[in-house]
Amino acid sequence: MSVQIRNLCKTFGSKKVLNNLNITLEDGGIYCLMGPSGMGKTTLLRIIMNLESKDAGEITGIDPDVEISSMFQEDRILPMLSAVANVNMMYEKKRPVKEIKEDLSQILPKKCLRQPVCELSGGMKRRVSLARCMHYQGKMIILDEPFTGLDMATKQEVISYILKNRRNRILLVATHGIEDAALLGAEVIHLENCQELTDEMQAAIPSAQEMEEKLGGEPDGLISSSLKQMLMGAGEMSVGAYMMRHMAETNLKLLDGILESEWENMGSILDGRIQEFEAGKLIWNIGDTCTEFAVVLSGMVAAYTESLKQVESLVAKFGQGRCFGEMLPLSGACSPVKVVAAEDSRILFLSREKLIKYLNSLPTEKDGSKIMFSMQKETAQYLHVSPEALSKELNDMERKGLIRKEENKVQILQPELFALRPDSGIRSIHK
Numbered sequence: 154m155s156v157q158i159r160n161l162c163k164t165f166g167s168k169k170v171l172n173n174l175n176i177t178l179e180d181g182g183i184y185c186l187m188g189p190s191g192m193g194k195t196t197l198l199r200i201i202m203n204l205e206s207k208d209a210g211e212i213t214g215i216d217p218d219v220e221i222s223s224m225f226q227e228d229r230i231l232p233m234l235s236a237v238a239n240v241n242m243m244y245e246k247k248r249p250v251k252e253i254k255e256d257l258s259q260i261l262p263k264k265c266l267r268q269p270v271c272e273l274s275g276g277m278k279r280r281v282s283l284a285r286c287m288h289y290q291g292k293m294i295i296l297d298e299p300f301t302g303l304d305m306a307t308k309q310e311v312i313s314y315i316l317k318n319r320r321n322r323i324l325l326v327a328t329h330g331i332e333d334a335a336l337l338g339a340e341v342i343h344l345e346n347c348q349e350l351t352d353e354m355q356a357a358i359p360s361a362q363e364m365e366e367k368l369g370g371e372p373d374g375l376i377s378s379s380l381k382q383m384l385m386g387a388g389e390m391s392v393g394a395y396m397m398r399h400m401a402e403t404n405l406k407l408l409d410g411i412l413e414s415e416w417e418n419m420g421s422i423l424d425g426r427i428q429e430f431e432a433g434k435l436i437w438n439i440g441d442t443c444t445e446f447a448v449v450l451s452g453m454v455a456a457y458t459e460s461l462k463q464v465e466s467l468v469a470k471f472g473q474g475r476c477f478g479e480m481l482p483l484s485g486a487c488s489p490v491k492v493v494a495a496e497d498s499r500i501l502f503l504s505r506e507k508l509i510k511y512l513n514s515l516p517t518e519k520d521g522s523k524i525m526f527s528m529q530k531e532t533a534q535y536l537h538v539s540p541e542a543l544s545k546e547l548n549d550m551e552r553k554g555l556i557r558k559e560e561n562k563v564q565i566l567q568p569e570l571f572a573l574r575p576d577s578g579i580r581s582i583h584k
C-alpha cells in the first residue's frame with residue numbers, strides 16, 4: 154500500500170512551514186526530497202516519523218512507530234561502542250559478529266570496525282549511522298542528508314550499499330544534490346511543487362534567474378523524470394559510460410566465479426598481455442574501438458567521460474580484480490570514456506575474440522549475450538523503469554529530436570536541456 158500525505162500543514166509560531174502539502178510515495182519507490190534550505194524537508198520527515206506534531210492533514214499507509222527506519226542529520230550512534238556493536242543493537246537476537254563485519258566492510262575500512270565509533274572520522278560515523286538504519290526492518294527508509302562529508306567515490310560505494318540492502322522498501326532521501334537522485338535512480342520531489350505556497354514561502358525560493366545563474370541553465374520539463382535524472386546525472390555520457398558507472402556501483406564482475414589466482418593464467422589461455430601503467434597514464438581514449446577486455450591486476454584506474462563543453466567527469470573507479478569496459482569489447486563498440494591509471498597499475502588485456510569463444514564455452518548463464526541482456530534489465534531496474542518503458546522513453550526522446558540513438562550510444566542533441574549544476578558531482582576532475 155502506498156504512503157499518502159494529504160493536506161499537511163505545519164506552522165512554527167507565525168511561520169508557515171508546510172501548507173496543504175500532498176505527496177504519494179508508491180510501494181517500493183525511491184524518492185529524493187529536494188527544496189531550498191529552510192523549506193521544511195526535515196520538518197516533513199519528522200512529521201512522517203511522528204517526531205513532530207502536524208497542525209492539519211493526514212498521513213496514511215505507514216505505522217511510524219514500527220515501520221520506519223531512519224537516519225537523522227546528526228549521527229545517533231553510541232560513541233563508546235564499536236561500529237559492529239552499534240549495528241548489532243538493532244537486533245533483539247544478536248547476529249554473529251562475523252556477519253555484521255562482512256556487511257560493514259562494504260562501506261568502512263575493516264580495521265576500524267571494532268574501534269569505539271567516537272574515534273572515527275565524521276564521514277565514517279555517517280556510514281555507521283546509515284548501516285544501523287539499513288539493518289532495521291520496516292516498510293520505509295528515511296535518510297536525512299546521508300551523504301554529507303562523503304567524497305564522490307565513497308558516496309558511490311554508499312549508494313551501492315543502500316540499493317543493495319533496500320529490499321524494495323520505500324526509500325525517501327532528503328538531499329541538496331541533484332546527482333544524488335541520478336545515482337539513486339530516484340524520483341525527485343520538489344517540496345515547493347507539492348503545496349500551496351504562501352508569499353513568504355515564495356520569497357524564500359530562488360527566482361528562475363537566480364537558479365539559472367546558480368545552475369547554469371535550468372533543465373526543461375519535457376522528459377520524464379527518471380530518464381532526465383539519468384541523463385543529468387550522466388551529463389552527456391553515453392549509455393555505455395552510464396552502464397560502466399552502474400557496474401562500478403553494483404560491483405558486477407564478469408569474471409565472477411573464476412578464482413583470482415586464475416586470472417593471470419587466463420592471460421595465457423586467452424592470448425592476454427599484461428601491461429604496466431604509471432599513475433596518470435592514459436589506458437583508453439574516448440573513441441578508441443575496444444577489442445580487448447581489461448582486468449585490473451593491481452592498482453586503480455579511473456574512467457572519465459567528456460561533455461560537449463570539454464568538461465571531464467569521473468564516471469567510476471575500478472580497483473584490483475575489477476574488469477572495466479566489459480560491455481565494450483563484447484559489443485565491439487567504441488569507448489565512450491577515457492580510462493586513466495589513477496595509481497601505478499598492472500592491467501591484463503584479454504583478446505575479445507578469444508574471450509567471446511571462452512564465454513560461449515561456459516555454462517549458459519555465463520554466456521556473453523545473456524550477460525548483456527541482464528545488464529539492460531539491471532539498468533532499467535536501477536532507473537526504476539521497466540525495460541520496455543526505458544526503450545519507449547528513448548524512442549520518444551528521439552522523435553522529439555532530443556537525442557539520436559546509435560547502436561550502443563545515445564547522443565544528446567540538445568545538451569542545454571541536460572545542463573548540470575556547476576557544483577554537482579559531475580565536474581572537472583582530471584586535466
Ligand SMILES: Nc1ncnc2c1ncn2[C@@H]1O[C@H](COP(=O)(O)OP(=O)(O)OP(=O)(O)O)[C@@H](O)[C@H]1O
Nearest residue numbers: 165166168170188189190191192193194195196197
Ligand atoms: N522546532 C522548531 N521551532 C521553530 N522553528 C522551526 C523548528 N524546526 C524548524 N523550524 C523552522 O522551520 C523551517 C524549516 O526547517 P527545516 O529544518 O525543516 O528545513 P530544511 O528544508 O530541512 O532545511 P535544510 O535544507 O537547511 O536542512 C525553518 O525556517 C526552521 O527555522
